[in-house]
Amino acid sequence: MNLFHNVRAQWLAYAVFFIVLALVPLFVGDDVFLLNQLSMYGVYAMLALGISLCWGFGGILNLGQGIPFGLGAYGMAMTMQMQTQDEYNPMPPFMLNNSLTELPWFWVPFGNTTVGIILSIAIPALFCAIFGWTMFRARVSGPFFAIMTLAMLSAIGTLFLGMQPYTNGANGLSPPRSLQLGELTVDPYSPGSYWVVFGLLLIATVIAKLMTLSRSGLVARSIRNDAERVRFLGYNVAAYETMIYTVSGIFAAVAGACMVVLSQYVSPDQFDPTFSLMMVVWAGIGGRMSLLAAMLGAFLIQGGQSYLGDELDATWYLFLGTFFILVVRFLPKGLVGLVESGLGRIRIGSKRNDGDSAASEVSLNPQPGA
């Protein structure tokens, strides 16, 4: 059996990944801006994780991951904005500039921090559940679903842009203060914030990994193989697809909320299709079938963008596009496909390999629970 498909080895790889990430702040030192930027990579990784779960694992290509991401981000921004309002000054300044006379009803719940944070996650989750159920129930799948998500993304982006008095339009929201949790001020430039973001990423990763190993994961794989057959086994395919799409959306919403805590800024740019496509590119290049590879893909591409993007300017996208095409053409499993075939050449001298070596050579896929 290929070490790549050994579930224990996989957990070990995750452990190493997170231990390395946890140690990073100890080496960054006093450069708080760098630390803040690195925390943002946790946000990217969380988004890539969601795409990997949805696309790689569930077979649902989702070009609208920006929807739950943006909704989560706006939810958190509204919560943080309301923290700076008080009874003498109940409305955010931009509303006054847009001549609103009272706080819109949908802003009111965000006045309570706990409710606000819950809503930042619950609203995108509810959106995904309803939108997903509507689409999957009608058996919209494959490229058609991808197009629907893209259309929905553009529509929501336009809505947030157009509702100037309620969302501050293109300027977005920039809460003047960091998030307050009770007595605690969350300093976005501190190692604490970094650890919280990556701690959430760790939780999300464990959930996603367990999902892939569970019976739900097995059913999801079958749906990717032949959805029609799965229905006749008694599974409600639409319910499974909706669940995977929604869990992936919740990850994106958490990522959006974290992003706002870190950057204290949100704008309709979060709904920009380019960014949602970029998430798919991360997972595609890293390897959508592997949660870890998709996250590393996000690090690689966003890292490249930060350091090469400035120098190369628009040429960066040309370079990235070419790279993406090459990977899709020659490495359909992404860069991690190289690791997989590399490990496949190494024979593990374990006993169980002797019995079914013929079988393991033809078995290209992992056996969950094995």
Added chain:
Amino acid sequence: MGFFEIRNLRKSFDTVSVINDFSMELVELTLCCLVGPNGAGKTTTIDLITGRQKPTSGTIMFIEEDITGFDEHQIARRGIGRKFQVPAVFRDMTVRQNLEVAFTRTTNPLKNIFRFREPGFAGKLDEILTLTGLGPRLNVEAGILSHGETQWLEIGMVLMQNPRLLLLDEPVAGMTESEIEKTVGILNDLKKTNTLMVVEHDMSFVRRIADVVVVMHMGSLLAKGTIKDIEADRRVREVYLGEEA
């Protein structure tokens, strides 16, 4: 009321009527063969029973319940299993995983997030492997099985569901003589515990398994009876057996 009953089933696509006032019933623990020339509406009937298509009118009753118009998964959960004409297995997954998915005890997606092993699976697996003889191929990907093995795997998957009623659409299509022999054995075994309905072209195969034969023609019931009755029926010979001779 009976175990399974179809009453005045009709299905039309626009103006073309495919199933025309078709009625039949099944007795528990028997094997019924559904035969008829191409285009008689056999597979469409199976589609209508299993919910893949919705009838234009008519009712389908299964164990005292009207299942007409239900979704595929609802019908499957009530105990009707289906094997497809072109074998449908999960080709990228191993034989074991195929059977594991088919072992449908908990279907709720949220509950299944927390389930890693289904109790009772191992016992059922042994039973199915004994019946189908797929034991040595357990960890092989389904995509590389031979045609006959793929057919048996799909039969095994249907059996994993513990169905009360099995619908098999051309289970021996493309099989060699020795594979057909084995399948006859499997089906005759199954008759003891399950009710089966088999769509089949091959009359020599039908002769070896059928308790009852139902002949369809142009979407309607043409004749029903034992294989002897059917072979003696003049109308059947004209529309069906005559063509083969």
